[in-house]
Each structure stands twice: as C-alpha cells, then as structure tokens.
Amino acid sequence: MDLVASDVQNLRKLQAGRITLWATGKYLGAALIAREKAVHLKLLLTFNTTSLYLACNRELADNTVHLLNNQLRGMQKDGTVAKISARYLHD
Structure with missing residues (x-):
C-alpha cells in the first residue's frame, strides 16, 4: 500500500507502471480518468458497494x-x- 495526498496521484502511478492496481470510488475514479484523459484502463472488480x-x-x-x-x-x-x-x- 502506498498512501498519497490525492487520488489522482494513484491514477498517475498506475499509468506510469509504478503500481498495478488502483482502488477508488466509482464516480471519483471515472471523473479522474476523464479529466486525466487516461486510456487502456480496465475495471477489474467491485469489492464494496455503499x-x-x-x-x-x-x-x-x-x-x-x-x-x-x-x-x-x-x-x-x-x-x-x-x-x-x-x-x-x-x-
């Protein structure tokens, strides 16, 4: 586990190959992916629903x-x- 100040840092680490999985919220993740114009990402699992x-x-x-x-x-x-x-x- 690698703690960050902002979830966008995890997205950037994922894209750079520094981490292999990114756990985030459904809507926050989608918003960050759109904002950062991230490509080639795949939803693997939903492990909690609230x-x-x-x-x-x-x-x-x-x-x-x-x-x-x-x-x-x-x-x-x-x-x-x-x-x-x-x-x-x-x-």
Missing part, C-alpha cells in the same frame, strides 16, 4: 421529505438515475 443518502434538517416538513423520496423513486423507475450515472461513468 448507498448514498440525502440528509435533511429535522425542521423540514414531512411532506417535503415524502415528495423528495417519491421524485427519486420516479427517477429510478423512468431511467433518469441510470442516464445521469452513465453520463459520469462513461460505461
């Missing part, structure tokens, strides 16, 4: 939270979430 959540202030009305949840479910159902994901992951 869910993302939206935290709301306790003072937010319950009906607003309900509305947000319903909107998100609708976006998942109609493919909007997948389209947004694909835009950033470049699958």
